Amino acid sequence: MMGWERIDTAKGTSCRVWRHGQGSPLVYLHGSAGILEADGLLSALAREHTVYAPELPGFGESSGEELLEDMLDFTLHGWDVVNALGLDRPTLVGHSLGGMVAAEMACVCPERVEHLGLIAPAGLWMDEHPVADIFGVLPQSLPGLLFHDPAQGAAALTGGVDFSDDDALVSFFVENARRLGTAGKLLFPIPNRRLSKRIYRLAARTAVIWGESDRLIPPVYASRWGQLIPGAEVVLIPDAGHMVTLEAPAAVADAIEKLLVR
Amino acid sequence: MKFVWFNLMPWPHLPDDFREKHHSVWVDIDSRLYDPAQGHVLYHEYMDQLEYADSLGFDGIGVNEHHQNGYGLMPSPNIIAAGLARRTSKAAIAVIGNSIALYNPPVRVAEEFAMLDVISGGRLLAGFPVGTSMDTNYCYGQIPALTRDKYQEAHTLIRRAWAEPEPFAFDGKYNQLRYVNTWPKPIQQPHPPIYIPGGGSIETWDFCVENDYNYSYLSFGGYIAGKRLLDGYWERVATLGADESPYRGAFAQIICVADTDAEAEELYAEHILYFYNRCLHVFPGFADAPGYRTIKTLQAGALGQLRQAAQRRFSELTWKDLVEGGYVIAGSPETVRDRMKDMIEGLHIGTVFCLMHNGNMPDWKTRYSTRLFAEKVMPHLQDMWPDWKGDDRWWCKPLDNRLDPLETVGGRARSELTEAGQ
Numbered sequence: 067m068m069g070w071e072r073i074d075t076a077k078g079t080s081c082r083v084w085r086h087g088q089g090s091p092l093v094y095l096h097g098s099a100g101i102l103e104a105d106g107l108l109s110a111l112a113r114e115h116t117v118y119a120p121e122l123p124g125f126g127e128s129s130g131e132e133l134l135e136d137m138l139d140f141t142l143h144g145w146d147v148v149n150a151l152g153l154d155r156p157t158l159v160g161h162s163l164g165g166m167v168a169a170e171m172a173c174v175c176p177e178r179v180e181h182l183g184l185i186a187p188a189g190l191w192m193d194e195h196p197v198a199d200i201f202g203v204l205p206q207s208l209p210g211l212l213f214h215d216p217a218q219g220a221a222a223l224t225g226g227v228d229f230s231d232d233d234a235l236v237s238f239f240v241e242n243a244r245r246l247g248t249a250g251k252l253l254f255p256i257p258n259r260r261l262s263k264r265i266y267r268l269a270a271r272t273a274v275i276w277g278e279s280d281r282l283i284p285p286v287y288a289s290r291w292g293q294l295i296p297g298a299e300v301v302l303i304p305d306a307g308h309m310v311t312l313e314a315p316a317a318v319a320d321a322i323e324k325l326l327v328r
Numbered sequence: 329m330k331f332v333w334f335n336l337m338p339w340p341h342l343p344d345d346f347r348e349k350h351h352s353v354w355v356d357i358d359s360r361l362y363d364p365a366q367g368h369v370l371y372h373e374y375m376d377q378l379e380y381a382d383s384l385g386f387d388g389i390g391v392n393e394h395h396q397n398g399y400g401l402m403p404s405p406n407i408i409a410a411g412l413a414r415r416t417s418k419a420a421i422a423v424i425g426n427s428i429a430l431y432n433p434p435v436r437v438a439e440e441f442a443m444l445d446v447i448s449g450g451r452l453l454a455g456f457p458v459g460t461s462m463d464t465n466y467c468y469g470q471i472p473a474l475t476r477d478k479y480q481e482a483h484t485l486i487r488r489a490w491a492e493p494e495p496f497a498f499d500g501k502y503n504q505l506r507y508v509n510t511w512p513k514p515i516q517q518p519h520p521p522i523y524i525p526g527g528g529s530i531e532t533w534d535f536c537v538e539n540d541y542n543y544s545y546l547s548f549g550g551y552i553a554g555k556r557l558l559d560g561y562w563e564r565v566a567t568l569g570a571d572e573s574p575y576r577g578a579f580a581q582i583i584c585v586a587d588t589d590a591e592a593e594e595l596y597a598e599h600i601l602y603f604y605n606r607c608l609h610v611f612p613g614f615a616d617a618p619g620y621r622t623i624k625t626l627q628a629g630a631l632g633q634l635r636q637a638a639q640r641r642f643s644e645l646t647w648k649d650l651v652e653g654g655y656v657i658a659g660s661p662e663t664v665r666d667r668m669k670d671m672i673e674g675l676h677i678g679t680v681f682c683l684m685h686n687g688n689m690p691d692w693k694t695r696y697s698t699r700l701f702a703e704k705v706m707p708h709l710q711d712m713w714p715d716w717k718g719d720d721r722w723w724c725k726p727l728d729n730r731l732d733p734l735e736t737v738g739g740r741a742r743s744e745l746t747e748a749g750q
Contacts, residue, residue, distance in 0.1 A: 135474065202355075202466060204613045239616075240626045247473040247619020254617070255469040
């Protein structure tokens with residue numbers, strides 16, 4: 067079974083969910099760029115699992131973002147989606163913004179999360195290692211922050227939009243404003259909503275997966291997550307940046323599979 | 329017509345290679361470019377100019393709020409306004425305005441504006457901007473997508489704080505206050521005239537019409553480019569069934585007056601170019617935090633003005649481009665008079681914020697231009713809009729028997745002066 071389906075949450079949001087594959091349920095929470103067509107990770111994960119990738123309100127064709135304002139809203143929204151999908155204890159995997167939400171979900175309902183995959187998650191802050199400000203750069207500078215290979219990455223991020231074309235730039239701006247405007251509720255101006263105060267509750271077996279060339283959230287944060295989650299496996303992936311999900315999908319999927327047999 | 333003399337208070341010592349060597353004039357401007365000792369002289373020079381405008385008969389004198397900004401040295405316009413309230417007695421004091429979403433809690437604005445209104449004898453025009461994205465989001469850390477919601481709550485709270493005679497509890501999303509009891513209250517009741525400075529967000533239009541607030545379009549693009557946006561505003565005014573009093577609208581315009589057109593170029597061109605080339609060197613990545621503008625506004629195309637291309641254009645403009653494109657109204661009193669008429673009629677506005685100190689203009693040139701405008705331009709324009717003569721719904725209503733602050737020079741007791749006078 068594969069393709070898009072739509073769910074309505076108890077709170078009133080309406081979300082598209084990309085569903086693919088067969089096997090144990092795995093819920094994948096995307097990052098600030100949304101669900102990208104080029105995302106090889108989803109298909110890689112779908113070989114062993116039924117993958118559910120809900121689109122966050124404020125992204126693409128999913129709506130109701132005005133109902134989500136703060137960290138608790140987004141965390142409970144995550145569980146509302148899992149409930150609407152009729153799942154009990156799915157494996158949770160999240161990338162970047164989605165990783166932040168997945169970690170919060172695991173702190174709020176530790177009994178419902180056995181396995182947790184955090185791919186370059188946001189949510190921690192160290193003054194001596196500031197996370198780059200995605201809200202204070204021009205769109206054409208984003209690939210340089212997000213990819214090990216920015217030239218290859220730019221096309222995947224924008225679906226081939228040519229940023230040297232002013233009209234294309236403006237139209238990307240409008241779409242981007244909605245996505246990043248929503249993400250900003252959790253990430254602006256500092257991507258820290260005090261998860262570190264709650265992380266002691268996290269009981270899941272956890273893999274922390276990071277691209278070694280991540281220039282948005284530097285890999286030093288991988289060690290920090292490793293310190294805060296006892297027993298977490300930290301996996302660094304070479305030749306990949308923050309969008310490790312696009313640049314090294316097989317390696318990421320491999321790390322998730324290893325987590326699940328632990 | 330109402331003419332408000334305005335000074336953005338720019339820093340006049342940005343280096344020649346500012347645009348090439350520096351990232352932005354705003355948000356992350358190099359603080360080493362500021363020198364407090366020079367700043368001391370500058371604040372006094374700029375405040376003296378505002379007082380000079382009052383003495384020449386301008387209807388109002390105006391200040392505004394910017395943060396971490398090389399062309400706006402007023403993080404707190406209320407401090408400047410308080411100084412002006414003590415040293416003037418005729419002109420309206422236009423604070424355009426306080427970014428009400430940034431004050432915690434926003435009753436601070438209700439209090440300070442009430443103080444200004446009382447000190448000035450009821451001369452306050454109260455501006456409530458949402459605030460630019462640079463100020464509000466990047467400098468003051470407000471979450472872009474929630475900024476407008478927070479603004480609306482602050483607005484509701486301030487209006488109630490001014491109006492309600494009894495202490496009340498306010499259970500807001502961003503402000504919880506058990507006892508709101510603003511003290512003192514403003515002289516002007518139920519509230520001072522409210523001005524909403526806008527940069528092009530279309531939902532602001534409905535807000536202005538529904539509340540009977542003045543919509544002030546502030547841009548540096550000039551009156552020719554501003555027409556498209558103000559036409560949209562007036563269309564909305566008509567749709568909502570409000571009357572079309574020109575005093576519902578205001579516009580900020582850079583104006584330079586000299587003896588002749590040639591003298592205007594000779595005297596002012598370098599300073600105007602300083603403003604457009606250096607002061608408007610804002611890093612485009614700070615122009616519009618995602619979520620700050622609503623999707624509706626973005627789809628309406630207001631973003632076009634903020635595009636990087638527009639930023640680039642400013643630096644390439646020559647004096648001729650600036651004058652012909654209406655960015656700047658400059659020339660002899662006759663030229664300025666004609667072009668002001670075009671602007672006032674074209675935009676259908678009753679109030680002009682006259683930007684008469686620009687960039688690094690020295691004091692004498694500012695005063696020269698200001699005096700020529702007051703003596704040779706203003707008198708010819710004051711009676712425009714005869715059909716709306718006396719429409720003072722958006723103007724201050726000072727006490728008739730307000731004090732003349734000039735009498736207290738030297739700290740002498742007012743009673744002493746009164747006795748001496750008798």
